[in-house]
Amino acid sequence: MAESKAPDSSRRSERSRRAIYDAALALVTESGYARTTIEGIAARAGVGKQTIYRWWPSKAAVLLEAFVDLGDQAAREAGGGATAYEIPDTGDLETDLKLVLRATVDEMNNPAYDLPSRALAAEGIIDSELGAEFARKLLEPQLRLYVRRLAAGQDAGAVRRDLDLRIALELLVGPVAHRWLLRTLPLTHEYADTVVEYALHGLAPRT
Structure with missing residues (x-):
């Protein structure tokens, strides 16, 4: 008789972890962050809630890890390995x-990214540790x-050498994040293009 193999606990744990990620993201998208609970995530994932508490201290921690994993999956599918995209x-x-700013707009308009990201951003204001x-x-x-x-761009002579690049990048991502947060005006490719043009060329008349 063939010798039976013991269950692979690491594979079982990975399946459970993946089910929990999927459940957390789905529930936040469907019901909102406030109505999402550890009990609901556990039921949706088909695991006991103690399994979740063994790995994470709160639903916010579950959602954060699930959201990071979602980004890693997207990077792998794009051929970038388990790392962030490169511009x-x-x-x-x-x-x-x-x-890249158009791609950011597309992501922000995608409910699969938009709703979990808003939930984490809001919770991070209340919970400074989670926010960090x-x-x-x-x-x-x-x-x-x-x-x-x-x-x-600096090396190529397209960007001034004396710029603080951390401030410079805020001219690009700050307006997009602000419009996304307020939801008062549409977030479009045309808007993204205009932000880049204003950031690179400034507001003064061109000579």
């Missing part, structure tokens, strides 16, 4: 920044991509 360097800084982790795991990796692309 392309075609030699045309304006074109490259418009491309949200910034470290989700925001900082994306912001560093802008810094690297702007630094390459």
Whole structure:
């Protein structure tokens, strides 16, 4: 008789973890953050709530990890491995920044990203520890991509050498984030293009 193998606990744990990620993201999208509970996530994932509490201290922590994993999956599908996207360097800084800011707009308009991201941003204001982790795991990796692309622009002579690149990137991502947060005006590709043009060329008349 063939020798039976013991269940692989690591694979079982990974399946459970993946089910919990999917459940958390789905419930926040369908019902909103306030109505999402650990009990609801557990029921949707088909696990006991103690399984969730063994790995995470709160529903916010579950959602944060699920959201980070969602970004990693998207990067892998795009061929970037388990890392954040890189901003392309075609030699045309304006074109490259418009491309990535348009992609950011598309992501912000996608309910799968929009609703969990809003929930985490709001909860991070109340919970400073979660807010710091949200910034470290989700925001900082994306912001560093802008810094690297702007630094390459400096090397190519397309960006002033005396600029603080951390402030410069805020001219690009700040307006988009502000419009996304307020939801008073549409977030479009045309808007993203205009933000890039204003950031690169300024408001003064061109001579």
